[in-house]
Amino acid sequence: MNVDFSEIFTYSNITFAIAILGALLSVYNFTKDIVQNRFKIHIAFREYYRSGGIPRTKRFVFFMNIENCSRTALSISRMQLKRESKVYDFSGVSQRVYSKKEHSPDTFTSVSFPQYIPDMGVIGSHFVVETDADIPNDLSDWELIIMTNRGKKRYKISKLISSK
Incomplete structure (x- = not known):
């Protein structure tokens, strides 16, 4: 052959x-x-509480990490908390956050916006939002909305808490 x-x-x-x-x-x-x-972020939800510094305030503090799981940097321009038809904006200006313990002298500073997250990076801190609602025991109908330069993501708070 x-x-x-x-x-x-x-x-x-x-x-x-x-x-x-x-x-x-x-x-x-x-x-x-x-x-x-691809646009992928992961939320590591730690806890939430009413800010202990100002009496009778309806200011909530969310302690969480926001992880950029992509190889392209992103910038968080705005965050919102939504319940039913009401939308509450997270504070864009850094604020002093008091400890959740009533008479504790511990204070922290919240995150300001916009917030830059490098590729495969993470930010973690306290995020402050003022609402007209009392602090709920059940967050099943609350939604976290994160707006970035690469799009918008929505997360059910109850799923963030359960994945803690």
Whole structure:
């Protein structure tokens, strides 16, 4: 059996093989780029409480981490808390947050907005929101909305608490 390779390795066959290989590499790189740079953030919810410094305030403090799980940096421009049809904006200005213990001298500073998170980075701190509602025991109908330069994400607070 004598195989003549000159019939297989012709100029047009080699050009066709290179074109197919180039197309496959392009599809692979495109898919890899989409997967690595997709907009994905993870919320590690720690706790929430009423700010203990100001009596009778309806200011809630959320202690949580926001993790950027993509290879592209993002900027959080705004955060909101939604309950039924009411929407409450988180404070965009850094504020002093008092400890949740009634007579504790501990104070913290809340996060201000906008907030930059580098690729595969995380911010974690206290986030302050003022509402007209008393602090609820059940947060099942509350929703956290995070607005970034890459889109908007919504999270049910009850799911964040259960994944704690």
